Amino acid sequence: MKRLITGTLIVMMLGTLLIACSSKGDNESAAENTGSASSPATSTEAEEGTEATAYPIKTDKTLVYWGEITGNLVGVKATHAEVPFFQDWQKKTGVKLKFTAPPAGQTKEALNVMLASGNLPDMIEYNFLNDFPGGPEKAIGDGYILKLNDLIDQHAPNLKKFLQENPDIDKMVKTDNGSYYAFPFIRYDEYLRVFQGPIVRKDWLDDLGLPVPETIEDWTAMLRAFKEKKGAAAPFSVNSKPRFFNDSGNGAFMGAFGVNRGFYTEDGAIKFGPSESGFKEYLRLFQSWYKEGLIDKNIATADGKAVDGNMASGATGASIGNAGGGIGKWQPLVASNDPKAVLVAAPYPVLNKGDTPKFGQKDNAYSSGGIVAVTASAKDPELAVKLLDYGYSEEGRMFFNFGTEGVSYNMVDGYPKYTDLLMKNPDKLAPAQAMSLYVRGSYNGPFIQDKRYAEQFFALQTQRDAIGIWQNTDVAKYALPPLTPTPEESSEYATIMNDINTLVDEMTLKIILGSEPIDKFESYVDKMKSLKLDRAIEIQSAALQRYNAR
Numbered sequence: 006m007k008r009l010i011t012g013t014l015i016v017m018m019l020g021t022l023l024i025a026c027s028s029k030g031d032n033e034s035a036a037e038n039t040g041s042a043s044s045p046a047t048s049t050e051a052e053e054g055t056e057a058t059a060y061p062i063k064t065d066k067t068l069v070y071w072g073e074i075t076g077n078l079v080g081v082k083a084t085h086a087e088v089p090f091f092q093d094w095q096k097k098t099g100v101k102l103k104f105t106a107p108p109a110g111q112t113k114e115a116l117n118v119m120l121a122s123g124n125l126p127d128m129i130e131y132n133f134l135n136d137f138p139g140g141p142e143k144a145i146g147d148g149y150i151l152k153l154n155d156l157i158d159q160h161a162p163n164l165k166k167f168l169q170e171n172p173d174i175d176k177m178v179k180t181d182n183g184s185y186y187a188f189p190f191i192r193y194d195e196y197l198r199v200f201q202g203p204i205v206r207k208d209w210l211d212d213l214g215l216p217v218p219e220t221i222e223d224w225t226a227m228l229r230a231f232k233e234k235k236g237a238a239a240p241f242s243v244n245s246k247p248r249f250f251n252d253s254g255n256g257a258f259m260g261a262f263g264v265n266r267g268f269y270t271e272d273g274a275i276k277f278g279p280s281e282s283g284f285k286e287y288l289r290l291f292q293s294w295y296k297e298g299l300i301d302k303n304i305a306t307a308d309g310k311a312v313d314g315n316m317a318s319g320a321t322g323a324s325i326g327n328a329g330g331g332i333g334k335w336q337p338l339v340a341s342n343d344p345k346a347v348l349v350a351a352p353y354p355v356l357n358k359g360d361t362p363k364f365g366q367k368d369n370a371y372s373s374g375g376i377v378a379v380t381a382s383a384k385d386p387e388l389a390v391k392l393l394d395y396g397y398s399e400e401g402r403m404f405f406n407f408g409t410e411g412v413s414y415n416m417v418d419g420y421p422k423y424t425d426l427l428m429k430n431p432d433k434l435a436p437a438q439a440m441s442l443y444v445r446g447s448y449n450g451p452f453i454q455d456k457r458y459a460e461q462f463f464a465l466q467t468q469r470d471a472i473g474i475w476q477n478t479d480v481a482k483y484a485l486p487p488l489t490p491t492p493e494e495s496s497e498y499a500t501i502m503n504d505i506n507t508l509v510d511e512m513t514l515k516i517i518l519g520s521e522p523i524d525k526f527e528s529y530v531d532k533m534k535s536l537k538l539d540r541a542i543e544i545q546s547a548a549l550q551r552y553n554a555r
Contacts (some may be wrong), residue, residue, distance in 0.1 A: 057162050058391045060400070061099025068392065071119070072130030072337040072377070073112050075448045077441035081434065089443050093409055095314055097400075100392045120149055125382040127389050131451075132430045133186055134373035139492035141378075143188035146492065150378040151386060153185040160390045163397035164188065167453065177371035180226050180489040181551040187376035188393040188451035195476075196456050201366040202475035203257060204331050206322040206339070209235050217351050218280060220358050221261050221290065224323075228299035231322040232534055239301035241294070242321040246308040248510050249517075256364025256480070259287035263352045265364045266509075268545050269483040275545045279509045280533050285526040291517045293438045305514055317342055323351075328468040329437065329447075336465060350471030353478055365478030369535035371487055375449025396452030405445045405452035423461050436462065488548035501541045 074085055084092045085104035095102050105126060107115030116131055131142045133150065144150045157165055168175040178189045190200050191377045203218075210217060210227065213234060218224045231240040244251050262283035269273055278284055294300045301307055301315065315321035317338035326332065332348050339346035351363035378391045395401035405423040407414040414421045423440070425431075430439040440447040447456035476517035490498055512529040515521040 008081065023275075027048060058160070058394060060395060060398075062388070062391060064099060064388060066388060067101040067103055068128065068384070068389055068507060069105060069126035070128045070130070070377075071105045071107075071126040072128075073109070074106050075441050076109070076549060077437050077448065080539050081438050081442070090408065090440075090441075090445060093404070093443075094395075097404060097551070098198070098392050098395050100388060102392075125149070125384040126378040127385075128377050128379055128393070130375065130377045132373050132376065133378055134376070134487055134489070138496060140180070140489050140495045142180050142182060142184060142489065143492035143495065144378070145184060145186060148381045150186060150380055151383070153187070153379065153390070154183070156379070156386055156390045157185055160387050161188075161394035161397075163394045163401070167191075167397050171370075176552070176555045177369060177487050181491075181548070181555065183555070188376040188396070190256050190372050190375040190449040190451065191453045192370055192372055193453050194456035196472060197454050197459055198368040198370065199366060199472055199476045200323065200329065201252060201327045201331070202353060202471065204324050204326050204335070204348055204471075205351045206231075207347040207465070208343070208345050209322050217349065219352055219355065221258070221354050221356055224258075224354055225294070228294065228323065229297070232298055234324060237322050238320040239303070239315050240299050240321065241323045242301035242304060242307055242312050242315045243325050244307060244309045244312050245304055248506075249305060249513050250325075250515075253364075255366035257325050258290065258354055258363075259284060260362055260364035260478075261356050262286040262290075263363055265483075268485060268542070269364075270485060270549065271483055275485070275542050275549060277505075277533075277538060277542060279512070280530050280538060282536070285523065288513065288516045288526065292519060294521060295517050296519055300517075305518060313338060319343065328463055328471045332468050332471060333437075333463070347467065349353040349467050350474040352474055362478040363480070363483065365475055365480045367476075367478070367480045367484065369484075369487060372449060373487060375451065377451040387534070393451050396450070402453050402455065405450065406455040406458050407446065410444040421457060428461070428464070436464070485545070485549065486552055488545065488546045488552055490544050494544045494547070498541055498544045501537045504536045505538055505541065508532055508536065 015151050056403035070085070072085075074082070074088075078088065085102075085106060091102070091104065112131065113136060116129070119125065129150065133144050137144050139147075141150070145152050153161075168178070174189075174191060178187075179185050203270070205227070207215065207217070209231060213227075214225055215230060216223065218227050228240040231237040243253075250257075253259065254266040256278075259265060259278065264276075264281045264283035264287070265296045266278055268277055270276070291300065295302075295304070301321065303311065307315075312321065312324060313334065316324070316335045319339070319342055324331065324335075326335070328350075332350070336346075336348050339348060353365045355362055377393055379393075380384050383389050396405050403421065407423070410416065410421075412424070413427055414423050416422075427439045427443060428436050430436070432439075434442075437447060440462070444458070445452060446455060447462055460469075463472070508529065512521075512526070516523055516525065
């Protein structure tokens with residue numbers, strides 16, 4: 006990001022606000038168990054078997070840490086070693102680190118090259134649950150990463166204690182075999198798990214005498230008014246990279262018809278949204294909206310930058326986005342063009358007023374981005390585990406979320422308040438950028454995220470209000486937990502779903518853009534079945550049964 010000069014443009018830099026979501030942001034074998042397949046030791050055993058680590062650790066060893074640098078720091082710092090947080094992490098733990106990183110956007114490819122070379126670092130920050138072929142048990146069985154059960158039991162008292170006290174989370178962070186494979190990123194408070202939903206121009210609604218939309222009918226009326234009376238060339242626009250309407254996976258709009266873009270559970274069975282009749286009704290709606298000019302005519306190729314431009318110019322009055330990377334980014338952009346402009350959250354749409362939305366965005370407490378595995382090549386696995394366990398200690402949790410007292414935060418009446426170094430950065434960095442220099446609270450990593458970070462990260466009242474509005478869904482009844490198919494299942498599932506997702510993307514675009522009629526939907530469902538959709542559902546169902554039996 007270019008540094009900006011004037012006070013107004015400092016606010017504009019809020020445009021870089023990103024909320025860690027990761028996201029993220031969503032596989033197993035009969036590999037030999039090298040440790041207990043159960044949960045960590047009981048509290049009595051914990052006291053006897055695990056000695057608390059005193060930080061800083063006295064060691065002259067240097068460990069190698071591999072992971073992607075956060076996108077918030079692209080253009081700000083080139084390497085981890087230049088970032089104050091990573092410098093201070095080494096000082097506080099006493100462990101010297103050498104950082105290596107993949108090129109931006111090429112993490113998966115770089116990991117494959119590194120694994121093939123056999124030259125592995127001590128620790129790898131990577132999503133082994135969702136992005137490693139065969140899943141974490143395969144990574145353990147192939148000798149890339151360590152099964153951590155015994156190491157956690159003996160050398161990670163802080164994580165062990167946390168998992169003992171939170172059995173629901175403990176269930177999420179291991180495989181069906183009971184293997185712990187990485188130090189997890191935990192969104193501890195419910196408040197941290199919801200951060201995305203519909204966003205609309207409230208000032209336009211007020212001018213037009215319209216309410217914040219709740220139903221699909223409300224949305225249609227609103228988008229027509231935006232087009233006809235506000236001159237919006239792209240009334241509704243969304244990011245379609247890497248696939249059409251990239252954030253539709255949470256069930257925005259299609260949720261009104263009872264489906265989402267992926268797998269969910271209903272009445273004891275697993276279903277795939279795009280093969281259900283409700284998906285046809287969603288396609289019918291969007292086809293009609295596109296034909297009427299209520300959707301960005303370039304929606305098939307629109308990326309984040311295009312949506313930002315549409316918002317800033319007033320071409321767009323409604324979208325789907327995050328509280329940070331949506332409202333936080335777009336509010337100063339729209340206000341620079343129209344000082345009266347106000348963006349607010351709208352609830353996930355329903356068919357009938359008063360209904361509770363079936364789907365919406367909500368992460369699990371365990372979010373598999375930012376997790377850190379210890380490799381089988383680690384020079385000193387015990388030291389790596391002690392280093393990583395710091396993020397789950399009281400001191401480490403404060404450090405990861407708030408940084409260093411007197412520098413990035415001050416305690417004010419018992420509350421860790423970020424300093425102006427982060428919130429009004431003297432180098433004109435946006436809060437998301439400045440935060441990422443000194444803390445990891447605003448993105449994922451091997452620690453427990455603190456609600457008090459978000460209370461400050463969401464500087465606008467409209468952002469804080471948004472969380473409450475988007476939380477009001479029934480998604481928890483239907484969402485799947487983090488599943489781990491066996492390595493064999495995982496490979497088969499990946500092949501099937503690669504073909505099916507390609508087909509769904511093709512169907513979605515062709516029908517919505519009008520190049521194929523809505524009546525083609527059934528033939529696409531037949532094709533999904535011929536590509537073994539039923540087998541993919543079987544694999545998911547088996548994995549869910551094993552998860553429930555953990």
